[in-house]
Amino acid sequence: MSPDAPRILLVDSYDSFTHNLAALCRRSIPNCQxxxxxxxxxxxxxxRPxxxxxxxxxxxxxxxxPDNASDIGVVRDLWHLDDDHLLPIFGVCLGLQSLGIEFGTTLGRLSTVxxxxxxxxxxxxxxxxxxxxxxxxxRYHSLHITVPPTGDIQQLAWAEDAENxxxxxxxxxxxxxxxxxQYHPESVCTQGGGWEVLRNFWTLGSQWSQTRRHTRSTIADTPSIGIPWPHTASPHSFSRPTLASTNKVxxxxxxxxxxxxxxxxxxxGAADEASNCVLLDSAANPGRYSIIGSLPGDAMQVTHYVGDAFLTIIRGKDKTIESLDALDIWQWLSNYMRTRQVEHHNSSVPFWGGFVGFFSYEIGYPALHIPLQRKExxxxxxxxxxxxxxxxxxNQTGDVHIQSLIPGDDTWIAQVAEDLTNLSQSRAPNARRSSVLSLSPLSSVVLPEKQRYISRIKQAKEHLYSGDSYELCLTAQTRISIPYNQSRGTPGTSTSWERYQQLRKSNPAPYSAYIRLHPSTxxxxxxxxxxxxxxxxxxMCQLRPIKGTVRKGPGITRAVAEQLLAGSPKExxxxxxxxxxxxxxLHGVLGENVKTAKFCGVEEYETVWQLVSVIEGRQEKGTSKHxxxxLGWNVLKSSLPPGSMTGAPKKxxxxxxxxxxxxxxxxxxGVFGYWCVSGGGDWSVTIRSCFKLDQQNSQKASGVSRPEHEEWVIGAGGAITALSDPEAEWDEMILKLQSVLKSFGITPPMSA
Known part of the structure; x- marks a missing residue:
């Protein structure tokens, strides 16, 4: 960046669109810093200085x-800078409201958000x-200003709302x-009034500066405050291992x-409850590849809890506590992966080996600087x-790729190839039960309480009306308690594996998974x-958020689904x-090179129609190949928890x-998936899912008496907007529950 490049200070009020605005600035004010x-x-x-x-x-x-000091911060003071420090300022949304109320306009709520x-x-x-x-x-606002006929503020543009x-x-x-x-010039759907208006601001602001003979200080080559955007250097400030180049597959x-x-x-070993197991399963279109890990008893497992300054490495019965020192869990995993990196192998196979597992919803709290309220x-x-x-x-061709990262492991590969070939030719019936595993009378199912959930929807909408959020993804949990002596099927087998097979049969999905990494399944x-x-x-980094679902049924053609989804202002x-x-x-990590490849396209899945968008980005030029x-790992870290499960602004x-x-x-x-030793990765949102904690093993190891029940947890919810109908949101949440509850032989009533 040239030292003569225009320098812009962008004040972020903890929004989730800030980097989009930065990208718009770069488009409107070429070469700006x-x-x-x-x-x-x-x-x-x-x-000020x-x-x-x-x-x-x-x-x-x-x-x-804008009238809340904790929401607006130093912005209020910027409007009252003395002549010696005065600069051209351009405000967006909250910025407009703050400018207005500092100079005589009145603030109010819109009748319709x-x-x-x-x-x-x-x-x-x-x-x-x-x-x-x-x-x-x-537009993203519930508040607005009213400008008096005379005064310091002059209206330049307006909208004519039927409601407001x-x-x-x-x-x-x-x-x-x-x-x-007031509107958002940086939004992907804003047409006109975006970069052109910001360009005009720069022209007018520059003219004002020239008349005032205001010039930037030339003492410093770079400003003394703020984080530069885009980032053109590695975000890591710690030493890293050199990328390995001799590892082979x-x-x-x-x-x-x-x-x-x-x-x-x-x-x-999927049926052996005592062992670990990972299956990333493309059980339906548009998924294609399924990944099965072969995990010996001493396979390395890494666990970490937010807030801990250490992680745990587990190899069979051996556990090692390793301090993170100045690292976080992401950096530690990145360092390890660099020692296992593989540069060349079969490019058509998406996974060659690497980390497989899950991250919780709360793993994203540290990046958002949100304290974790954890009781246990x-x-x-x-x-x-x-x-x-x-x-x-x-799954398209029937090809089975058998792989190992272990040097000299040809014998294992040959043996597995022979065994799987024999297995495919065997006509022996599958010993696993195919019927739904019913619950015993001693089991219990606790669904969310309807009135409590609807009350929280109304509370969420009040936050939307007051300007605290644009969208809130409210969720609730269902708990299924099963006696341990009723939770096993065939002796020595895992009922959870049998239930998973029922789940993939009743609700086939492209990003299915069965992950048993004790203590979690x-x-x-x-x-x-x-x-x-x-x-x-x-x-290339690609994200595919889904918001909007219509279940297939009689008469629900593509045309009908498109009208219900892409034709719905709410969806x-x-x-x-x-x-x-x-x-x-994405802009926060990759810089300017981000695009929306598809916006609100209707895609067909096995049981539903979905409203899907596709956002893609590549690394900004100027970053070293090293x-x-x-790169994708840093995007993952910076993007959690998934925005489709939080709402916006995220924090x-x-x-x-x-x-x-x-x-x-x-x-x-949270998310589950893999990071391959090649540097590629694929992570899915953990929805339409259930999970359990293996309290039996963990409590036995700690000397605590064994609990009598195992508990499965199912989360479900939906995006609450100002247009949401509480009853309809409740019905949507129950509908999402049904696909998972079927694997337990449960059909919840819609009026539960």
Missing amino acids: IRIIKNDELSIEEL CLKDFEAIIVGPGPGS KHGLVSQIHHPGTDIFEGVGEVNAV GRVVMAVKHTSKPFWAV LSTKVNLPQLSVTKISEYF KKHPDANLTFVERSVVVD LMSSSPERFLSFSRPPNP VAENLMIVDLIRHD DDFD RSVEILQNLEDGERGVYS
Whole structure:
């Protein structure tokens, strides 16, 4: 970046669209250098002397209200800078409201909230709208300002709402270099009034600076405050192992189209409850490959709990506590993977070996700087096993790839190939029961209480009306308690494995999984891929959020599904909010090179139609190839918890949901998947899932008496927006529960 490049200070009010706005700045103000600070990072006394390093300030959007000091921070003081420190300022959403109330406008609530909705913006084509044609812009606000006929604030644009009447959409200060818009110019669905308006602001601001003979300080080559965006260097400040270049993958391929994934899994011990087991199962289209780990008793397992300064390495009965020192769990895993990296093998096989497992919903709290309100440790927040021996099944061709990372492991590969070939030719019936495992009279099922859930929906909507959030993904848990003496099927077998087979049969899904990594067992029929990233060099990161589902049934054709989903303002708004949030997450790591490859497309799955968007990004040019290996890993870390399971803005939404829900989500709403030794990875959202804690083994090991029941937990919920109907949201939550409850032989009544 040239030292003469324009320098812009972007003030972030803890929003989930900030990096989108930074990308828009780069498009509007070519070659500009952007530094980002939080609105409560510095006091005005600390900030004021640093402003000499900048030509302009962008005040971004954010949750809350401009009259709340904790929501607005130092922004309030920026509007009252003295002449010696005054700079052109452009505000967005909360920024406009703050500018308005500091100079005589009144703040009020909209009669009808506008979150993720597109409005036509009317303007006279002057000032920051000069040369700007028709504007159809996305709005994310429940508050608005009313501008008096005379005063310091002048209206520049407005929307005509059928419900709210005329609503101010853009203003300027009559004597100071301040401009602002209420709508979101950085949204993917804003057409017109985006980069053009920001470009005009820069032109007008530059003209003002020239008339005032305001020039930036040339003393410092780089500003003394803020985080640079985009990041052009590795985010790691610690020493890392050199990427390994001598590791190899041994493999062979056999074509066994008659051999099922479940039979291969049982060959590797899926039915043995005492052993660990990992199956990432493409049980339905559009999934293609299934991955089965061969886990010997001493296979390495890594567990970690948020807040701990250590992790646990488990090899069979041996446990080792390892301090993280200055690292976090992500950096530790990255360091380990660099020692196992493989550069070349069969590029058509997605997984060669590596880490497989899950991350909890709460694993994302540290990155959001949210304290964890944990009363007791249950499921690890990170629970992964390193898979050295694996089988990858191509469900389209029937090819079975048998692989090992262990040098000289040809004998094992040959033996497995022979055994699986014989297994595919065997006509012996499957010994596993195929009927639904019914619950005993001593079992219990505790569903969410309807009125309590609806009450929380109403509380969530009040947060939306007050401006604290645009969308809240409210969830609740169902608990199934089964006596231990009734929880086993055939002696020595795992009922959880049998239940998983029933789940994949009743609700086949492209991102299914059976992961048994003690003390946790997870079975999932997830339809939603969260993040996939290709192998270096120049890996592609792709996220595929789902918001909007219609179950297949008589008369539900594609045309009908498209009308119900893509034709619904509510469904599109839910999806749009998460798309904009994900774009922000990707921009934060990758820089400018992010695009929305598909917006609100209707995709067909085995049992449902889904409203799916696709967001893609690659590394910003200027970053060394050395960082490609863990690029996707850094995106994963920076994107959790999944935005489709939190709402937006993410940080404030997660904080609200902590108080609306009864406890930790744990495994539910996190992600599961793999990170391959090649640098590629694939992670899915943990929904349509259930999980249990193996309290029996853990308590036996600690000397505590064995509990009498095992408990399964199922999470379900939905995105609450201002357009949500509480009864309909309850019905949607119960509908999502049904697909998993069927594996327990339970059909919950809709009026439960």
